[in-house]
Amino acid sequence: MPLKVAAFYQFAALPDFRELREPLRAICAGLGLKGSVLLAHEGINGTIAGEPAAIGALVEELQRGALFGGRLDNLELKFSQAATMPFARLKIRLKKEIVTLGDAIADPTRRVGSYVEPADWNALISAPDTLVIDTRNAFEVAMGTFEGAVDPGIRSFGQFKDFAARQLDPAKHRKIAMFCTGGIRCEKASAYLLAHGFNEVYHLKGGILRYLEGVPKEQSRWRGECFVFDERVALGHGLQERPTNGGSDE
Secondary structure, three states: OOEEEEEEEEEOOOOOHHHHHHHHHHHHHHOOOEEEEEEEOOEEEEEEEEOHHHHHHHHHHHHHOOOOOOOOOOOEEEEEEEOOOOOOOEEEEEOOOOOOOOOOOOOOOOOOOEEEOHHHHHHHHHOOOOEEEEOOOHHHHHHEEEOOOEOOOOOOHHHHHHHHHHHOOOOOOOEEEEEOOOOHHHHHHHHHHHHOOOOEEEEEOOHHHHHHHHOOHHHOOEEEOEEOOOOOOEEOHHHOEOOOOOOOOO
């Protein structure tokens, strides 16, 4: 039976995130799961793999268990499969941010852009007045992206704010749509742009992975493959494993 992979995140106030680390590690280890989970004051971000029943038990604990006490009631969650375990070990890490931007004014727990469902994404990015921005790293963009999307040419997400300062203008770019792998980077980028004077900001809910999962290939505006940060390297439409030779050493 293929293993199940769960990618999840939520921006949520977790002032006790340090105290959550060891109980969460014990839960994951007890279920035989491997992967990586980041905990920070602003929320949780992780990708975990294991037997389907074990993944189900973890998701139940995150969403409705006593450890988080209902604070992860809006968990952005995506499932895929792996023929073999795509992680070498289990890591539960404490961070300043669950996705590093380095600008305290960008607070997704308070304000983010408008979520766009995958079924509505094609219409939005096809509109002539929409500036579409890929918020991922340059090596990810090189593997695949949406037609017509701007590549910021960044090596890490923390450089997005420098790109925005150089290339984006609230008076000129009135309608911006952004995307990333699972939704977390573009969600934080939307908070950043809103905090810096941009008014109409959208981001793809669930990211590329949700789009590839739900939008039929014949209707897709996606071109190439989607890099994922595990040993599967890349996924295609339907979230099928699509091994490649590039990007795995980044």
